[in-house]
Amino acid sequence: xxxxxxxxxxxxxxxxxxxxxxxxxxxxxxxxxxxxxxxxxxxxxxxxxxxxxxxxxxxxxxxxxxxxxxxxxxxxxxxxxxxxxxxxxxxxxxxxxxxxxxxxxxxxxxxxxxxxxxxxxxxx
Amino acid sequence: xxxxxxxxxxxxxxxxxxxxxxxxxxxxxxxxxxxxxxxxxxxxxxxxxxxxxxxxxxxxxxxxxxxxxxxxxxxxxxxxxxxxxxxxxxxxxxxxxxxxxxxxxxxxxxxxxxxxxxxxxxxxxxxxxxxxxxxxxxxxxxxxxxxxxxxxxxxxxxxxxxxxxxxxxxxxxxxxxxxxxxxxxxxxxx
Numbered sequence: 001x002x003x004x005x006x007x008x009x010x011x012x013x014x015x016x017x018x019x020x021x022x023x024x025x026x027x028x029x030x031x032x033x034x035x036x037x038x039x040x041x042x043x044x045x046x047x048x049x050x051x052x053x054x055x056x057x058x059x060x061x062x063x064x065x066x067x068x069x070x071x072x073x074x075x076x077x078x079x080x081x082x083x084x085x086x087x088x089x090x091x092x093x094x095x096x097x098x099x100x101x102x103x104x105x106x107x108x109x110x111x112x113x114x115x116x117x118x119x120x121x122x123x124x
Numbered sequence: 125x126x127x128x129x130x131x132x133x134x135x136x137x138x139x140x141x142x143x144x145x146x147x148x149x150x151x152x153x154x155x156x157x158x159x160x161x162x163x164x165x166x167x168x169x170x171x172x173x174x175x176x177x178x179x180x181x182x183x184x185x186x187x188x189x190x191x192x193x194x195x196x197x198x199x200x201x202x203x204x205x206x207x208x209x210x211x212x213x214x215x216x217x218x219x220x221x222x223x224x225x226x227x228x229x230x231x232x233x234x235x236x237x238x239x240x241x242x243x244x245x246x247x248x249x250x251x252x253x254x255x256x257x258x259x260x261x262x263x264x265x266x267x268x269x270x271x272x273x274x275x276x277x278x279x280x281x282x283x284x285x286x287x288x289x290x291x292x293x294x295x296x297x298x299x300x301x302x303x304x305x306x307x308x309x310x311x312x313x314x
Contacts, residue, residue, distance in 0.1 A: 010163045031191050033159035033198075036269040043268075065188050067195060068276040072268050100180035103188070103284065110260060 001052070004045050012038055013063065017045050019052075025060040026074075027096075031067035039073035046077050050084050057081065057089065062096035062124060063104060075111065082115035091117050099123040150174060150224075151217040156210040157201065157230075162194040165215065174219055179312050185284040186224060186309055190215070192277045193228045193305070201230040204300035222311040223286060229304040237293050237301055244305075247278055248288035255283050286310045 003018035013028040032038040059081055061074070078093065085091035095108035105121060112119040144152075150172050153165060166187055169175060175183055197213040204212075213230035232240070250258060259279045266276065282289065290306040 010167075011159065031195065039269075065184055065191070067188070067191050068280045069195075071263055071276060072266060075263060076268055098180050098184070101184045102181060103184060110256070114260065114264060 001045070001048060004042065013066075015042060017042070017049070019049055019054060022054055022056070022058070024057060025062065027060070027062035029064050029066070030070040031065070032070075035069040035073065039070075043073060043076055046080050050080050053084055053089050055089065057084065057091045058094055059091065060094040060096065061108070064098065065104065066107075071107075075114065078111055078115040078117065082117040085117045093117055093119045094122065095119050096122050096124045148219045149216060150219055152215065154214040155212065157194055157197045157213050158211065159195075159198060162191060162198065165194065166190055169217065174224075177312075182224075182309065182311060186226075189226060189281050189284050189307055189309060192281050193226070193307070196277055197228070197230045200232070202232050202300065204231045204296045219311075224309045224311065226307045226309065227304065228307070229302060231296055231300050231302050234295060234299060234301045237303070240303070241291075241293065243275070243278065244289055244291055247282045250282070252283070255279060259283065281307060284309065 001019045003020065004015055005018070006012070006015040008014040008028040011029060012032045013026050013030045016023050016025045018024070059077075066074070081091045081093070093108075093112070095105075095112075097104035097108065108119055108121060151165075151169055153161075155161075169190060170183065170187060175186060178186075194213075194215065197211050201211040201213055203210045211230070213228070216227040218225050218227075247255070247258075259276070262276050262279060286308040292304045294302045294304075296302055
């Protein structure tokens, strides 16, 4: 699978999706002007990945902040990874938040209540 | 009050300035909004000396709230002028004791007022726990990239605000009204 390697801008995150190297990460700020335009290629990549996954997947979210329109594509990614996890592939979500930003931590905890995949929490 | 020392024709402006000072206005902008402007406003507000002294959580809440409200104007605001695609609005940030007060205003079609007012009243009555479960409910049931942003956005802002919203609507003309929303965000240790 061809890797995705997007450099973040002021309102879009850095995205690295590289199955060969086992790196899956969304980091920075996410409040694009057009959420669909930004996230559709990422969700398509995830669709292809879950059809041919690695034995183990550690997916990292490391966000400064994200807007309400980013919640749904994030949930979509997590639901797909949750299914992968339920099908016997080891999936872990590494949810990073800035030390003291309890809102971002809570957002991770709330996602974890919806999907069937283990989360770990760390500060940056 | 400052004594005018000359140039009295400009006294009106000086009065405005004094009023801004007295009300501790940290930032204001009135004009047409777009994404680039939202980015610039976020940068300016994040570098205000008052904000620089605040904890990570206060800064994060301020940034998220401003982005949510201003992107809402970019997406759902309407110009009261026929055929205009501009998104006029106003943002005013002031500090009052230990909290930040954010006032946001924009015009919208009057026929949308009823539903919006109903939604704000509903959110305003909710406790923190209610808001948390309502957020989850809306998040799960809305369609990917559907037109749900305003709903989820308002819940998000309500969760970061210190208390319910104050709001108002005023008719501009036959078709359009002005909508204003006030959000309070706690400063450090509140």
